[in-house]
Amino acid sequence: MHKRHWYHYVIALVIMAAVWEGLAIYLAIPAFPRLGEAVSAFAKGMAGGGPLLKHFGVSLYRVSIATLISLVIGVPLGLYLGRTGGPIGSVLLYLAHPIPKVVFLPVIIVVLGIGDTAKIFLIALVILFQIVVTVKDAASAVSPGLVKSVQSLGGGEWAVFRHVILPASLPAIFTALRLSTGTAIAVLFFAETYATQLGLGALVWDAWAARAFDLMFAGVMAMGLMGFGFYVLLDWVERLVCPWTAAQRN
Helix, strand or coil, X not given: CCCCCHHHHHHHHHHHHHHHHHHHHHHCCCCCCXXXXXXXXXXXXHHHHCHHHHHHHHHHHHHHHHHHHHHHHHHHHHHHHHHCCHHHHHHHHHXXXXXXXXXXXXXXXXXXXXXXXXXXXXXXXXXXXXXXXXHHHHHHCCCHHHHHHHHHCCCCHHHHHHHHHHHHHHHHHHHHHHHHHHHHHHHHHHHHCCCCCCCHHHHHHHHHHCCCHHHHHHHHHHHHHHHHHHHHHHHHHHHHHCHHHHHHHC
């Protein structure tokens, strides 16, 4: 694998900018503004405590808390199901996982209200299953020989978990978090377009309704920036926790 350098990001941004500008010129419609208009709206909204910055902060808080909750619950549960959960636990997981959790938003709002709690709960509920399934599969795929090696040295279940199961599952945990980042932001947009006036989803929806397409795309850019920030953070943490696998992804 090739190592990423700063200029790789620059080249990628140039390509994306060229594609955006080309599409805007080709379509020539107000609903798809030129890149400069969207960037200008983004800069104005983020500078000096602008409205976009406030919406960004609210959305970042919701996604961060939801991801943390899903991680705290999902990783131990996935490790347990992969190690000792048995067929019943797997069947229950596979029955519940395909259900689209977003359909429960009206019920969640009735129970938890229209504040942050309902939105955080929905995001956490959706990405929880992604984390559990990925971690469970990784834990169940650990070589039995490695487990027996620790047990032959007198190691108990905790030693097996600490020295074999958890280290072997760490790459899957980071993979699950990377997959969950995009899902979390998608669910965030859906949740924030329902009974709320704060958050990037609400901003994008209101801007679309008002035909303020430059501001709408500024909100989309802010969501993309948030997702990119999570990816960079996860890469950095993975390099610290399990550098032997992070190096292979460069």
